[in-house]
Structure formats: C-alpha cells, structure tokens
Amino acid sequence: LSLDNELRRAVEDNEFLLHYQPIVRPETGTMVGVEALVRWQRSDGRMISPGEFIPLAEETGLVVPIGEWVLNEALMQLGEWDRDHHGGLTMSVNFSMVQCRHGGLPAMVDRALNRSGIDSARLVAEVTESDVLVGQQQYQAVFDRLRERGVRVAMDDFGTGSSSLGQLKRLPVDILKLDRSFVRDITKSSQDEAITRAAITMADALGLNVIAEGVEEATQRDLLIDAGCRLMQGFYFSRPRPAEEIEGLLREKR
Numbered sequence: 427l428s429l430d431n432e433l434r435r436a437v438e439d440n441e442f443l444l445h446y447q448p449i450v451r452p453e454t455g456t457m458v459g460v461e462a463l464v465r466w467q468r469s470d471g472r473m474i475s476p477g478e479f480i481p482l483a484e485e486t487g488l489v490v491p492i493g494e495w496v497l498n499e500a501l502m503q504l505g506e507w508d509r510d511h512h513g514g515l516t517m518s519v520n521f522s523m524v525q526c527r528h529g530g531l532p533a534m535v536d537r538a539l540n541r542s543g544i545d546s547a548r549l550v551a552e553v554t555e556s557d558v559l560v561g562q563q564q565y566q567a568v569f570d571r572l573r574e575r576g577v578r579v580a581m582d583d584f585g586t587g588s589s590s591l592g593q594l595k596r597l598p599v600d601i602l603k604l605d606r607s608f609v610r611d612i613t614k615s616s617q618d619e620a621i622t623r624a625a626i627t628m629a630d631a632l633g634l635n636v637i638a639e640g641v642e643e644a645t646q647r648d649l650l651i652d653a654g655c656r657l658m659q660g661f662y663f664s665r666p667r668p669a670e671e672i673e674g675l676l677r678e679k680r
C-alpha cells in the first residue's frame with residue numbers, strides 16, 4: 427500500500443486526532459489560547475507527525491477534507507471547554523495554501539463556526555509566511571473574507587520568509603508568530619536578539635500582536651519579556667498535549 431493510498435483510507439476511517447499546545451502570558455504562565463496540531467494515529471498504533479504527512483496531503487488535495495475535520499474538531503473541543511467553565515480561550519488552527527486555493531474555505535469556516543456556536547473572534551487562522559508570499563493574491567482574497575467575519579489571522583514562522591515592511595502593512599494579518607529559529611539562539615547571538623527586538627518593535631508600530639514560538643528556557647522567556655513580547659508558546663511552558671491534559675492544566679490554574 428502506498429502512503430498516498432494509506433492517507434486516503436485514513437481520511438475515510440478518520441484516523442486523525444488533535445493535540446493542543448498552550449499559548450501563554452509569560453509573566454504568569456496563564457493560558458490564553460491553544461494551537462491545534464493534527465496527528466495521524468494509524469491502525470497499527472504508530473503516530474505520524476504532520477511534518478511527515480501534511481506535504482503529501484497538500485499534493486493529493488487530501489488536506490482539504492483533513493483541514494475541515496481539524497477545524498470542526500478544534501471548535502467543538504473549544505465549546506466543550508466552555509461548558510466546563512474554562513471559557514475564553516482562543517483556538518489557533520493551521521491552514522495551508524492548498525486549502526486557500528480550493529475556494530470553499532470561507533464557507534467551510536462559516537459552517538464550522540455556526541455548527542460549534544463559537545464566536546469568530548476566538549478563532550485564529552495560521553498561515554506560514556512563505557505560503558503567504560508565494561500565493562499573495564489568492565491569500566489576500568481569502569483572508570480578507572475571513573477577517574470580515576471577525577476571524578483573526580496569524581502569520582506563522584515569521585522571519586523565515588522575506589516579507590518587507592510595506593507588504594506587512596498591506597497584508598491581512600493581525601498576529602506575527604516569531605519563528606523558533608530566532609528564539610533558539612536569542613540568548614547566544616546578538617544578531618538574533620537584535621532581529622527579534624526589531625521585529626517586536628515593528629509589529630507594535632503596525633498594531634500587530636506577537637507570539638514567540640519555540641520558547642524552551644527561562645532565559646529566553648526573560649529576554650523576550652524584556653523585548654516587549656507578551657505572548658509565548660514553547661516546551662518551556664508546555665508541549666502539545668491531548669485535550670484531557672489541557673483540561674488538567676486549566677483545572678490546576680483555577
């Protein structure tokens with residue numbers, strides 16, 4: 427069986443599940459939202475990471491039904507947490523450019539929001555910087571429509587592409603997610619520190635929020651706080667975890 431056919435069957439049999447990684451206020455560790463990250467749990471028990479199967483899902487177009495399942499599942503989960511009185515979290519969901527090109531994305535998002543009853547302002551659509559730069563026109567049309575509905579848009583892996591200041595001002599983006607390649611060496615490389623500080627200052631000036639990704643150490647957190655970064659994500663705070671473990675964290679904090 428080729429991986430291609432296996433993935434097709436996995437869509438039919440619904441072999442996917444979501445893990446969630448907290449997005450926190452770094453001073454207190456308070457969770458303000460989560461990012462949904464899909465996993466493929468094969469019938470033989472093997473867990474396959476999205477880094478392995480999302481590229482194939484994009485090539486085959488299977489990312490469209492997989493992406494719809496991800497969004498519905500993530501918003502339904504958020505509704506469940508609301509009913510358990512863990513209200514107010516935001517939900518970040520990754521979208522690939524193949525989904526944007528498909529055309530039905532805004533309608534699909536509408537359906538998922540209606541079905542779950544989640545306020546659109548609590549949904550964050552993440553798109554990678556390189557996807558945005560390659561497909562700028564298609565991207566812009568789709569994400570303008572999502573933002574009209576109140577959905578916020580995050581540029582993922584920011585700093586790995588090469589968006590200019592002018593582009594950033596014009597693009598329909600609300601949040602920059604600073605790529606973990608900068609955060610990794612921020613305490614060792616004065617150049618990475620300078621780039622990070624400049625990116626945060628620039629984002630502030632443009633009215634964008636910044637989330638630092640890949641924070642693994644207290645020293646990185648402290649430097650990023652000093653640079654003015656108010657939201658963070660990374661193993662220092664929590665790995666991506668199943669929904670039940672996120673519930674545990676929420677209960678501890680109450």
Ligand code: G
Pocket residue numbers: 462463464475476477480489493496520521522
């Ligand atoms: O969890 P992991 O580090 O393996 O994720 C690898 C990549 O897969 C990340 O860049 C992430 O953005 C992407 N990814 C995770 N979940 C989804 C998803 O539901 N849809 C899409 N398109 N990409 C995802």
Ligand code: G
Pocket residue numbers: 447463520582583606639640641642659660661662666
């Ligand atoms: O590209 P995207 O930002 O969507 O990728 C999210 C992926 O990054 C997740 O699969 C997650 O496992 C990984 N990740 C999250 N936090 C950290 C971290 O602190 N260090 C490293 N190395 N990877 C992380």
Ligand code: MN
Pocket residue numbers: 461520552582
């Ligand atoms: Mn992401």
Ligand code: NA
Pocket residue numbers: 582583584603605606639
């Ligand atoms: Na990222």
